[in-house]
Amino acid sequence: MTTLLQLDASPRGPRSHTRALTEDFVGRWVRQRPEVTVTYRDLGVAPPPHLTEDWIAAAFTEPARRTPRMRADLATSDALVDELIGADVLVLGVPMYNFGIPAMLKAYIDQIVRVGRTFGFDAEAENPYTPLLPAGKRAFVIVSTGDSGYQADGPLTALNQVEPYLRTVLGFIGIDELEFVYVGNDEFGGDRLSESLAAAHDRVAELAA
Numbered sequence: 001m002t003t004l005l006q007l008d009a010s011p012r013g014p015r016s017h018t019r020a021l022t023e024d025f026v027g028r029w030v031r032q033r034p035e036v037t038v039t040y041r042d043l044g045v046a047p048p049p050h051l052t053e054d055w056i057a058a059a060f061t062e063p064a065r066r067t068p069r070m071r072a073d074l075a076t077s078d079a080l081v082d083e084l085i086g087a088d089v090l091v092l093g094v095p096m097y098n099f100g101i102p103a104m105l106k107a108y109i110d111q112i113v114r115v116g117r118t119f120g121f122d123a124e125a126e127n128p129y130t131p132l133l134p135a136g137k138r139a140f141v142i143v144s145t146g147d148s149g150y151q152a153d154g155p156l157t158a159l160n161q162v163e164p165y166l167r168t169v170l171g172f173i174g175i176d177e178l179e180f181v182y183v184g185n186d187e188f189g190g191d192r193l194s195e196s197l198a199a200a201h202d203r204v205a206e207l208a209a
């Protein structure tokens with residue numbers, strides 16, 4: 001049995017393009033693979049908490065030395081990490097906010113990038129960092145933007161802090177098989193938006209097949 005983890009990071013409801021596209025992707029994926037279990041997390045509406053001093057102290061204390069209070073401080077993070085470890089396929093809906101990812105998704109990432117759980121650290125090693133997630137996970141990332149041309153070799157690619165950041169941080173913990181789908185022109189509307197949406201849904205259909 002395989003598990004798909006769907007993460008939506010837009011705070012918008014029916015007006016969200018990323019939500020429409022992740023729903024399209026997951027619907028197609030599951031229709032073609034009825035054995036797949038879907039886990040859904042709405043980061044846009046219910047983001048995980050930001051990190052605290054207590055969380056940081058707990059995360060960087062060896063597990064055997066953690067107090068019950070420290071374990072409680074890490075409970076949300078541990079649950080999110082367990083969920084991620086159990087997922088074979090990730091589908092992320094990511095609005096571009098101020099050229100980067102929305103804070104709701106960053107709050108999630110801060111909870112799941114964990115020393116000893118999703119990456120290893122060895123100060124003596126030539127390369128101190130090791131990804132710890134089980135190999136073979138795939139991630140499909142749907143990005144929506146108000147302008148357009150942020151994708152590789154587009155005119156605004158240098159401004160895109162979404163794709164390089166997600167490739168870096170997800171690769172750091174062991175997810176390096178990523179596909180990005182872009183929808184653009186939300187700010188312009190009209191044909192420019194509808195053509196971009198149609199192309200994104202076509203790409204979703206290809207990737208989900």
Ligand SMILES: Cc1cc2nc3c(=O)[nH]c(=O)nc-3n(C[C@H](O)[C@H](O)[C@H](O)COP(=O)(O)O)c2cc1C
Nearest residue numbers: 010016017018095096097098099144145146147186
């Ligand atoms: C706070 C905020 C910041 C945004 N920043 C950018 C930006 O830097 N570049 C851009 O092209 N669009 C930007 N947009 C437009 C969104 O990326 C666009 O509306 C996108 O469709 C949002 O995703 P959604 O439709 O899933 O909600 C911004 C929108 C908001 C609300």
